[in-house]
Each structure stands twice: as structure tokens, then as C-alpha cells.
Amino acid sequence: MLESRNLTKKYVSVTAVNDVSMTLEDGQIYAMLGPNGSGKTTWMKMAAGLVKPTAGSVLLNGEPINIASRSKIAYMSTEPYFYNWMSAKDAGRYYADFFADFSFEKYASTLKDMDLDINGKIRSFSSGMTAKLKIALTLARDAQVYMLDEPFNGIDLLARDEIRTSILSAAKNDKILLMSSHLVEEMEAIATSAVFIRKGNLIEFVSLNDLREKQGVSMADKYREIFGHAEVSA
Amino acid sequence: MGKLLKYELRKTGFSKLIMLIITMLAQAVFMVGISSHKEGTVLTGALLLFFIALGGILVMGLQSMLTLHRDMNTKQGYMLFMTPHSSYSILGAKAIECTVSVLLAGVFYFVLGIIDIRMLFKGFGSLEDFREAMDFLTNMFFGVTLFDRSLLTAFIFNMITAWISTIMLACFADIVISALLNGRKYTILLGIALFVVLSVSINRLINLVPASIGEISQETLDTMNYNPYSFDLSQLSVDVDLSGFIRGTVIRGCLHLLCAAGLYAASAWIMEKYLSV
Numbered sequence: 001m002l003e004s005r006n007l008t009k010k011y012v013s014v015t016a017v018n019d020v021s022m023t024l025e026d027g028q029i030y031a032m033l034g035p036n037g038s039g040k041t042t043w044m045k046m047a048a049g050l051v052k053p054t055a056g057s058v059l060l061n062g063e064p065i066n067i068a069s070r071s072k073i074a075y076m077s078t079e080p081y082f083y084n085w086m087s088a089k090d091a092g093r094y095y096a097d098f099f100a101d102f103s104f105e106k107y108a109s110t111l112k113d114m115d116l117d118i119n120g121k122i123r124s125f126s127s128g129m130t131a132k133l134k135i136a137l138t139l140a141r142d143a144q145v146y147m148l149d150e151p152f153n154g155i156d157l158l159a160r161d162e163i164r165t166s167i168l169s170a171a172k173n174d175k176i177l178l179m180s181s182h183l184v185e186e187m188e189a190i191a192t193s194a195v196f197i198r199k200g201n202l203i204e205f206v207s208l209n210d211l212r213e214k215q216g217v218s219m220a221d222k223y224r225e226i227f228g229h230a231e232v233s234a
Numbered sequence: 235m236g237k238l239l240k241y242e243l244r245k246t247g248f249s250k251l252i253m254l255i256i257t258m259l260a261q262a263v264f265m266v267g268i269s270s271h272k273e274g275t276v277l278t279g280a281l282l283l284f285f286i287a288l289g290g291i292l293v294m295g296l297q298s299m300l301t302l303h304r305d306m307n308t309k310q311g312y313m314l315f316m317t318p319h320s321s322y323s324i325l326g327a328k329a330i331e332c333t334v335s336v337l338l339a340g341v342f343y344f345v346l347g348i349i350d351i352r353m354l355f356k357g358f359g360s361l362e363d364f365r366e367a368m369d370f371l372t373n374m375f376f377g378v379t380l381f382d383r384s385l386l387t388a389f390i391f392n393m394i395t396a397w398i399s400t401i402m403l404a405c406f407a408d409i410v411i412s413a414l415l416n417g418r419k420y421t422i423l424l425g426i427a428l429f430v431v432l433s434v435s436i437n438r439l440i441n442l443v444p445a446s447i448g449e450i451s452q453e454t455l456d457t458m459n460y461n462p463y464s465f466d467l468s469q470l471s472v473d474v475d476l477s478g479f480i481r482g483t484v485i486r487g488c489l490h491l492l493c494a495a496g497l498y499a500a501s502a503w504i505m506e507k508y509l510s511v
Contacts, residue, residue, distance in 0.1 A: 067319065077312050094241070097241075
């Protein structure tokens with residue numbers, strides 16, 4: 001269980017995340033949705049321990065996140081973050097060196113499925129290739145929590161199918177999967193729950209079954225309902 | 235810690251390779267001069283080696299600092315800070331990498347210098363000339379001739395500890411600025427400014443410890459035209475009692491170490507509590 005309690009992050013003149021409280025349960029796939037600058041990435045980075053909150057806390061299995069919890073959280077940033085000298089193989093070795101739950105065999109096999117050269121220099125990869133590489137690295141870990149920030153960014157339709165398959169294969173009963181994306185329809189095919197965030201505030205946290213059965217709308221409809229006016233006026 | 239260290243060495247590996255190649259080129263010039271008995275070429279090679287040695291050690295220190303800065307202020311930092319290691323381990327690995335790199339570079343250039351000087355005097359003089367040259371060099375660099383090994387050891391200890399404390403001070407300045415102004419432009423300049431201010435202040439404090447502690451014979455004072463805060467050992471003779479200077483130098487070295495330990499603890503704590511990448 002990953003819990004956010006009154007989590008807040010303020011920069012000098014901007015509140016990126018404002019008093020967000022929510023609980024993510026094992027066995028669920030969450031779609032974190034919101035327009036650009038709504039605080040999705042900042043929330044994920046705080047949960048990954050990369051950004052320090054101004055107030056509030058993040059708890060994993062009831063314990064505040066700490067050094068040990070980094071070995072249970074697999075975070076994939078939307079930006080490329082590899083060292084310039086790295087090849088895809090170096091990146092795999094790096095993960096294998098630091099994460100006991102990383103399977104180099106699984107990583108190599110995923111790269112092969114994705115048609116990526118393991119000996120290729122990452123700096124020579126296109127944005128789509130780098131996105132696939134990040135997915136392969138992150139999902140080759142056997143973590144408790146996977147947080148994927150914009151996993152479909154810059155990916156063509158066919159590669160998206162490969163990534164969707166990889167993501168679904170990582171989803172298990174004891175895992176939490178959280179993804180952010182602008183591609184709402186894409187997310188609707190994978191997610192079991194949705195988290196709507198706007199201007200750092202949690203607007204709605206809802207299960208997709210409830211959304212469909214009780215409110216009679218799809219996730220995309222809900223997205224339009226919540227953000228449509230704001231995006232038009234913006 | 236071992237794996238962190240391995241990657242810290244890897245990050246700075248390229249610049250070290252470049253320094254090695256440049257050194258080898260200068261060495262080649264020097265050796266061509268020796269073998270062809272051309273004094274001008276020998277001098278050119280020797281001067282190149284001298285400046286490359288000084289510059290190389292400085293570049294290694296700067297490269298380590300630049301790597302730390304990049305790790306804290308660019309997305310590459312995710313690679314480091316998402317690993318299950320505390321800031322104490324991360325910073326410890328960086329400090330060890332920088333210290334070891336610079337020390338090894340120092341030993342490398344010193345050994346290379348000795349080999350080259352031996353070659354030079356075999357080609358152009360005698361081994362007695364070599365010994366005199368060694369005395370001259372140690373006197374020039376450390377302010378002491380080889381005859382007093384204890385003082386030379388104390389000076390080297392002081393130099394190493396001063397270097398470690400300088401590294402930790404540079405880390406501290408960069409970490410403070412990065413934690414306060416994460417990702418903003420010109421943070422590196424502010425970090426340098428903070429480093430200079432702190433460096434001057436700390437060195438002034440450490441230099442409050444007299445260069446010589448304990449009883450000093452009148453003969454020593456007369457010989458040196460004694461000033462308690464700075465001294466010129468090049469005027470000393472073999473008979474002078476140097477124990478006071480050794481004590482003072484060692485105490486200053488210990489203060490540098492204490493300072494480095496304090497800065498390390500403070501830097502890692504700031505990283506742990508406040509640094510966002």
C-alpha cells in the first residue's frame with residue numbers, strides 16, 4: 001500500500017502539489033490524469049524520494065519512504081536520465097548492480113522483443129527508442145510499486161502496443177502500478193482506477209468500474225468533464 | 235559503497251584518459267629530446283610535463299566537482315538518487331573517488347618526475363647531480379630538503395588533509411547552493427563564490443595554530459628569522475631541532491581532517507533532508 005498524507009510541494013511562487021491525500025492499493029493499476037503542470041510528475045518524484053516534500057508524507061506499507069523503500073519502488077521518469085557514456089547494456093548492468101530485484105535476462109529479452117540493440121549507445125537512440133528502453137529497464141525489476149511517468153510519450157502506435165503488453169505483464173496482485181499520461185484512451189484500456197489532478201489539487205479518485213457503473217461515463221468523458229472547461233479557458 | 239565508487243570512477247574516466255594521453259605526448263617529446271641529446275626539446279618536454287602535472291591534478295578535482303554538480307542539478311541525478319543508498323554513502327563514494335584520484339595522480343606524476351630526472355641526469359650529468367636536483371625539488375615544493383624525513387612526512391600529511399578538506403568544502407558549497415536553488419541557472423557560480431568565502435575563512439582559522447608548537451631553540455629562531463605563522467625552511471641546517479614544526483604541521487593537518495569530517499556530515503545531512511533532484 002502506498003499512501004500520500006497531506007502531501008504538499010511548494011516552489012518559490014508555485015504550489016506544485018497541494019495537500020494531496022490518497023491511498024494506492026496492491027493489485028491495482030492507477031491512471032494519474034491531468035493537464036500539463038498539474039503536479040503529477042512532482043507527486044511521483046516525491047513518492048520515489050527524489051523530491052523532498054514541503055509538508056506531508058508518503059508511506060509505503062505504513063512506513064515513511066526511506067532508503068530501503070527505494071528498493072521496492074521502480075520509478076520511470078518521463079525525461080531521459082542516463083549517463084552519456086552508457087549503452088543499453090551498461091544501463092542494464094547499472095540496474096543489476098543497484099537493484100537486487102532486477103533481472104538482466106528479462107531486460108535483455110524485452111529489448112530483443114522491442115527490437116532494440118543492447119550494445120547501442122543510448123545517446124544515439126531516438127526518443128521512441130529511449131522510451132522503450134526506460135520501460136524495459138523499469139519493468140525488469142520485481143518491485144512492489146511501479147510508477148511510470150508518461151510511458152507512451154513519443155511512442156508510435158505499434159510500439160505502444162508492445163509497451164502496453166509489457167505493462168500488463170508486470171501487473172500482479174501484490175503490485176501497485178501508477179501511470180501518468182495525456183493519452184486518456186490508451187490509459188483506459190489498462191487502468192483499474194483513475195486519479196484526476198488539477199493545479200496540484202486532487203480532484204477525484206475513482207475506480208473505473210464505479211465510473212462506468214455508477215456514473216455511466218468513461219474515463220475520457222470524466223476527463224473532459226473535469227478538465228474540458230479549464231483547458232478551453234486556458 | 236563499492237558499486238557507487240565503481241560508477242564514480244567510470245564517470246570521470248574519460249577526462250582521466252585524456253589527461254593520460256596528453257601526459258604521454260609530453261613524455262614522448264621529453265624522451266625524444268633525451269635520446270637525440272637536444273636540450274631545447276628536453277626543456278620543452280619537461281616544461282610541458284610540469285604544467286600538465288599541475289593542471290592535471292587541478293582538472294581531476296574540478297571534474298569530480300562538476301560530476302557532483304551535474305548529479306544534483308540535471309536529470310542524470312535520478313540514476314544516482316533512486317538507488318537504495320543513503321546520501322552519506324553517495325557523498326562518501328564521491329569524496330573517496332576524488333581524493334584517491336588526485337592522490338594517485340600525484341603519485342603518478344611524482345614517480346614519472348623521478349624517472350625523468352634520472353633519465354635526464356644519466357643523459358646529461360651524474361647521479362650526484364640527481365640527488366642535488368631531488369633536494370632542490372623537494373625544497374621547492376615542500377619547503378624542506380630530503381634530509382628530514384619526519385618533517386617531509388608531516389608536510390605531505392598536511393597537504394593531503396588540506397586537499398581532503400578542500401574537496402569536502404567544495405562539495406558542501408555546491409550541495410548547499412543546489413539544495414537551496416535546485417536546477418536554477420548560475421548555481422555553479424554561486425557555489426564557487428560560497429566555496430571561496432568559506433575556504434578563506436576556514437584557512438584563516440586553521441592558520442591561527444602556530445606553525446611551530448612547543449619549545450624552539452634560539453638557534454632555530456635565529457636561523458629562520460622566526461615568524462610564528464609562516465616560515466622558510468629552506469634556510470635551515472641539518473642540526474636544527476624541527477620537532478616543534480612537525481608538531482604544528484601535524485596539528486594543522488588534524489584540524490583539516492576534523493574540518494573535512496564535519497563538512498562531510500553536514501553536506502550529507504543537507505542532501506538527505508533538503509536536496510531535490
